Amino acid sequence: MSDRSTMPTRIVAGTAHPGLAAAVAAVLGLRPAPCDVERFPDGELRPVVHGVQGGDVYVVQPTGPAVDDHLVELLLLVDACRRAGAGAVTAVVPYFGYARQDRRGRAGQAVGARVALGALASAGADRLVVVEPHTVALEAMSPVPVEMLTAVPLLADGLAELTPDEAVLVAPDLGAVKPAEHYARLLGRPVAVVRKTRLSGESVHAEELVGDVAGRPAVIVDDMISTGGTIEAAVRVLLAHGAAPDIAVAAAHGPLVEAAWDRLGRLPIRCLLVTDTLPAGGARAVPLRVRSVGPLIADAVARLHHGRSLEALLMRG
Incomplete structure (x- = not known):
């Protein structure tokens, strides 16, 4: 060449x-x-x-x-x-x-x-x-x-503006642990980890939480959100362990199918932060913030x- x-x-x-x-x-x-x-x-x-x-x-x-x-x-x-x-x-x-x-x-x-x-x-x-x-x-x-x-530094900048300093960063499964740790280094916040089992393309079972979230707001970080099943399972576990019903979600990609908005809209999620790797579209039951890549x-x-x-x-x- x-x-x-x-x-x-x-x-x-x-x-x-x-x-x-x-x-x-x-x-x-x-x-x-x-x-x-x-x-x-x-x-x-x-x-x-x-x-x-x-x-x-x-x-x-x-x-x-x-x-x-x-x-x-x-x-x-x-x-x-x-x-x-x-x-x-x-x-x-x-x-x-x-x-x-x-x-x-x-x-x-x-x-x-x-x-x-x-x-x-x-x-x-x-x-x-x-x-x-x-x-x-x-x-x-x-x-x-x-x-x-x-896209972690780009999203971390957005989270610094949108979420309180006492918020805990949450990896919704083991695959998200390393990105969550990257966010933690940039933001100076602790990390908690949810262990999940995927039952199907749309169904996820979350089983346990490692980390302390009691009384604190949480920020779930993942690479992508499609059906919202992983996020829903993680939120249920966080609430069961006493997290404040003040949850933000950040993901690099948002190929959200229509049913995902309904699922997320039923949860105490106050903000969803994604990048523009995909066009933002569809009805939004959760406030959406977009950072450009x-x-x-x-x-x-x-x-x-x-x-x-x-x-x-x-x-x-």
Whole structure:
């Protein structure tokens, strides 16, 4: 591959979240490259990109709901950029759908993350940039390098403004312990941990709590909220252990299905803080605050383009 810094930087926006792509481009002093995505009556997509020949191209396309449609569009956009003569193509996937499918839970299951990563490499992506993926093992499954950006400092700044100093940070399951500890270091607050068992895609059973929350407000921190089942189970455990009915929730991603808002609306949650890795939409039964990852992604793009280290922006395993 040629030296990226000698190529013009180009941002290509998919249809999943053009506002975020425009925000990234604006921070870099650019405009997204012209791109048309034609959709046939049967749903088939045909993207056409312009002005990317010889460029260092960054295709911005989260693969949130509808995950399959947006993933296929991303694959076609990457291929279109390659066929238009791009010098390098990076897939910027702020929310990476299928990241939760990183292992088989039982015989006969697919490993969706591995399939999606292989397809991106086959389409022509040189590199993948994601924000707070569900698993740090993503790169081990990928044929191309994966840069995993952290949104924790961005969200921690928001929590410092929205929550009291005496609030306890709560990991709603064991997988969220390391991010919770990262929040704790930044905010100087204690951590509690809920142990859960997932019964199905929508049903979660929380069993016990490690840590002291009695009489204190709590902040539940997680990588994503989809159905709200994990949050509901954690809230029930916190209240049973005497936490104040003054709970905030922070997550990098909010692919909230419609039923999640009803579920969260029945709980004593006074604030939900997410980033804009996905477009905010739907009826909101809980006050929503959104912090933009546009500057974070733009910083990563600039560093990649000029061959500088991303170390300060990355998740810790």
